[in-house]
Amino acid sequence: MSIYTTNIDRRTALKRLGRTAALGAIPGIVPGSSAVLGKELPAAHFTPKAKQVIVLYMSGGYSHVDTFDPKPRLAREHDTSIGYQFGRKDFDRYLKASNWKFSPNKRCGTEVSDLFPHIREQMHECALIRSMNCDHLDHGEATLQLHTGSTGFAMPSLGSWLNHGLGSDNTSMPGHVVISEHRPYAGPQIWDSIFLPGKNTGVQITPGETPIQNLTPASDPANQSLELTLLSSLNNRHLEKRKSDNTLKARISSFETARGLQAEAPEIMDLSKESKATFELYGASPDNPTSYASQVIMARRMIEAGVRFVEVIDAIGACRDNWDAAHRDIASHAKYAKRVDQPAAALIKDLKQRGLFDEVLLIFCTEFGRTPWAQDGKGTKSRAHHPHAFSCWLAGAGVKGGIIHGETDDIGNKVIQDAVHIHDYHATILHLMGLDHEKLVYRHAGRDFRLTDVHGHVIRPILS
Secondary structure (H helix, E strand, C coil): CCCCCCCCCHHHHHHHCHHHHHHHHCCCCCCCCHHHHCCCCCCCCCCCCCCEEEEEEECCCCCHHHCCCCCHHHHHCCCCEEEEECCEEEEEEEECCCCCCEEECCCCCCEEECCCHHHHCCHHHEEEEEEEECCCCCHHHHHHHHHHCCCCCCCCCHHHHHHHHHCCCCCCCCCEEEEECCCCCCHHHHHCCCCCCHHHCCEEECCCCCCCCCCCCCCCHHHHHHHHHHHHHHHHHHHHCCCCCHHHHHHHHHHHHHHHHHHHHHHHCCHHHCCHHHHHHHCCCCCCCCCHHHHHHHHHHHHHCCCCEEEEEECCCCCCCCHHHHHCCHHHHHHHHHHHHHHHHHHHHHHHHCCCCCCEEEEEEECCEECCECCCCCCCCCCCEECCCEEEEEEECCECCCEEECEECCCCCCEEECCEEHHHHHHHHHHHCCCCCCCCCEEECCEEECCCCCCCCCCHHHEC
16 A cells, blocks of 8 residues: 555654654754745845854853943953942952953954954954843853843743744754854743744753764664654644644754754764864864864854854853853963954854855843942952943844944943844844844734834944
């Protein structure tokens, strides 16, 4: 009997195809395109400047006044009191000088500290925003807002919104990939699609010997093809009576994407094909796939394979084994800066030499800044969380290079010009990708939702 006409029921078939079904159990695997279900790809609202996005997220909150926002007053008035912190009559704030000298980029004059000498050399390609601000001072909530626009309510991530609005150019690969060696603050929620169709959820790649679980086929290619064809036939028959079940649609589609991953992902994640010159450019080693440099190279390879949105999360280990080690001693920034500085700068050079810089939007960000005063009083070495002002930068497609947008006061405590809230940041990213943040709407539970809620303005001065 032909496998296309068999009367076997779906439940029995699924039991018999248990080994093949495991293919769809790859954590977070979802399709990168609704074309798998026979639908056309979504369309941009207008001609985009960028086609793809790479986010380099520095988990833990780097200090803006030690990296991208020089404040000479901190040096002049080191250990000088500026009075009690609002709401705390027991804490006198003492200004703390930066541990590092700031110097200008030779082509545009943008000052960056000696923590990032390689990035400083590339600032003429970047739009530096010194007036970022968010709504929460705790890592979990601030990380959620940076990724989803919300500090508490479960909302889809930026990558999920982009894939919902645009789909993917490669139906064999997911459209949303997250490279994260360790669990970040707020966990997988920061790449989840929540109420958007499940096909928009991010796929996590864990650098190391097994970047993606269950990727090796359980059957030989010929048998697997027969098994998946039968499974697809039964699943689609099952779907005919449940066409409004988006979860079922996403689950069915996950098998197709998982199958594509089996075919393409191993080659994409194999860095052995990269040249010696590329490894030297990034400061990477072919023997260390978990290094940040190797992760950034993999992100570029994902982009070349047609993935719409790739994020590399710089989370080295457990809580505070990241930029948040500044709670103990701001000098710890040197360790984390050395890890990411050369790879981030190399990515700009690499995208340019491959002709991708004008198509890819590159983002370097963190969830908040650090206080301009010492965390534990006069003479101490640490800085606390600071959501009122911090710095991020963008480069690449549609971005005006060599400029500074926004300004903080003379100690870096608060924004005094051209404030950029997280909602503005998101609106701008969507705009560069050809999406109007006010029109990218999804109805759920009787209400229309969007990434920027009812807020957000495009930061037009940084657009080329």
